[in-house]
Amino acid sequence: MFPAGFLAWLAVVVLGRLPELLHRFLAAYVRYTTHVFAYLFVAAEPWPGFLGRPGYPVDVSIPPPDRQSRLTALFRGLLALPALLLAWMLAGLQHGGWIYVVLSLYAFTGLASAAGFFAWWASLVLGRCPSGLRNAVVYSLGYMARTNAYVFLLTGRYPNSDPDLVEPRGHLPTHPLELRNDDDGRRSRLTVFFRLLLTLPHLVWLAVWSVAAVLVAVANWVATLALGRSPAPLHAFLVRFVRYSFHVGSFLCLVGNPFPGFVGAEGSYPVDLRIDAERRQHRLKTLFRIVLSLPAAVIAALLRNALALVALFAWFAALVIGRMPTGLQHLGAAIMRYEAQLWAYLLVVTDTYPHATPTVTPPPVAAVEPEPWPSPEPDPEPEPTY
Numbered sequence: 171m172f173p174a175g176f177l178a179w180l181a182v183v184v185l186g187r188l189p190e191l192l193h194r195f196l197a198a199y200v201r202y203t204t205h206v207f208a209y210l211f212v213a214a215e216p217w218p219g220f221l222g223r224p225g226y227p228v229d230v231s232i233p234p235p236d237r238q239s240r241l242t243a244l245f246r247g248l249l250a251l252p253a254l255l256l257a258w259m260l261a262g263l264q265h266g267g268w269i270y271v272v273l274s275l276y277a278f279t280g281l282a283s284a285a286g287f288f289a290w291w292a293s294l295v296l297g298r299c300p301s302g303l304r305n306a307v308v309y310s311l312g313y314m315a316r317t318n319a320y321v322f323l324l325t326g327r328y329p330n331s332d333p334d335l336v337e338p339r340g341h342l343p344t345h346p347l348e349l350r351n352d353d354d355g356r357r358s359r360l361t362v363f364f365r366l367l368l369t370l371p372h373l374v375w376l377a378v379w380s381v382a383a384v385l386v387a388v389a390n391w392v393a394t395l396a397l398g399r400s401p402a403p404l405h406a407f408l409v410r411f412v413r414y415s416f417h418v419g420s421f422l423c424l425v426g427n428p429f430p431g432f433v434g435a436e437g438s439y440p441v442d443l444r445i446d447a448e449r450r451q452h453r454l455k456t457l458f459r460i461v462l463s464l465p466a467a468v469i470a471a472l473l474r475n476a477l478a479l480v481a482l483f484a485w486f487a488a489l490v491i492g493r494m495p496t497g498l499q500h501l502g503a504a505i506m507r508y509e510a511q512l513w514a515y516l517l518v519v520t521d522t523y524p525h526a527t528p529t530v531t532p533p534p535v536a537a538v539e540p541e542p543w544p545s546p547e548p549d550p551e552p553e554p555t556y
Contacts, residue, residue, distance in 0.1 A: 171199055171322075178323045182243040188323055193235040196322045198222035204230050204315045207261070211286025212299050213307040228308055230315040238326035246323060252483055253317045253329040259476040261314035281472045282310035285526060288465045302526035305340030306469070309333050309528050331480075332497035333504050333528035340527035346446035346520040347412075349507040351530055353440045353499060357427055357488040365422065365485070368429065372418045375432055383411045387517045394456050394518050405448040408517045410434040413443050416510045423481035424494055425502035441503055443510055451521040463516050466524045470512050473505045480505070504528040 178192050188196075202222030208214040214227040242249060262280020289303040316329035333340075361368060390404040400408075414434030420426035426441040436442065455462060480502045484494050511524035 175322050182238050182323045183240055186240055187237050188235045190235060196324055197232045200315050200318045201230055204311050207311050211282055211307045212289040212293050213304045232319060232324055242326060243323060250321050256331060256479050257314045257317040259479055260310040282307045284468055284472055301341060305527040309336050312336050330497040331501045333500055334531050340529045342527055342529055342532060343525060345525055346522050347511050347514050348444045349503060350442045350444055351503050353426055355493045355496060355499060357492055357494050359489055359492055362485060362488040369422045376415060376418055379411055390518050394451055395453055398453060399450045400448045400518055402448055405519060408519050409445045412510055412513050416443050416506055419506055423477055423502050424484040424488060425499055425506060455521050456518060459518060466512050469526055470509050473508060477502060477505045500530040504530050
């Protein structure tokens with residue numbers, strides 16, 4: 171692969187396009203690695219072929235060779251570094267790294283490997299892969315494939331991190347905690363430059379609020395064990411805490427733009443959470459809530475690493491162009507939604523498990539054409555009169 175990649179780089183720098191033979195070889199490699207990792211991480215069931223032919227359930231669509239900029243091709247390795255870092259956080263592997271993953275028995279080297287590990291256990295018990303874990307693996311492998319295609323000069327388009335680009339989009343099941351994302355992407359360069367300094371008052375207030383939230387959460391856990399549901403005052407307090415934490419994190423990581431309020435009011439921020447009122451909860455799940463949340467906590471920890479890169483890249487991008495790139499904004503919002511769902515689960519606000527599908531925008535509803543009205547029967551001809 172590496173000699174082929176060097177020849178591809180040389181060809182594009184000299185000719186401005188990738189020769190057909192090299193394009194077919196490199197495209198087959200990118201497809202093949204996607205198939206193998208999808209099978210390895212239980213995102214697909216059929217045994218993959220060895221030639222990277224299209225048609226696998228988890229597949230990539232690669233455009234035919236086209237003209238590319240010689241200048242960007244010359245510095246492709248340097249330009250690809252941010253995408254490679256994010257791909258490493260998400261997929262945990264690049265090129266020959268799958269050998270290390272196999273030998274280390276699903277080592278937690280990225281989101282895909284961790285989600286695949288838990289999907290393996292769940293599939294042994296349930297006989298099917300949970301959709302959230304499968305969608306997380308598919309998204310991570312999709313971004314890895316885009317990055318590989320860019321590195322190997324199959325395309326001159328930079329990898330886009332938007333989870334909504336995965337087709338078909340992962341289904342978002344009904345959850346008591348849902349995301350509302352009305353961010354327009356505009357960012358003030360001045361507030362972006364001093365973002366950490368501007369967030370300090372919120373971080374202090376969040377630390378103070380966290381102490382009270384822990385005490386209230388313990389009381390809420392005991393009360394839910396006794397009553398089978400969270401008392402309304404405790405539930406309302408913890409809902410405000412989860413939403414406020416989400417607002418502060420959104421502002422700090424540039425997922426949201428305006429300075430947030432200090433009370434976690436619903437509807438007060440462009441990137442917001444809608445959290446259902448208290449409802450009955452399963453006592454057994456409440457009793458073992460911390461143990462049950464451990465797999466989600468591992469996924470959230472790996473997603474936080476990716477969120478740190480999203481915030482870093484968004485900071486530089488917003489300083490240059492005055493906007494938050496849509497792909498980074500959607501990925502950051504999806505990560506923070508999962509984090510909020512985990513906290514709502516841990517604090518016994520809800521007993522619905524966090525869902526790992528990274529989709530942010532629901533797929534458009536196909537317009538249903540109304541059935542045509544039946545044509546009216548023609549009026550009978552009148553009887554002739556004489």
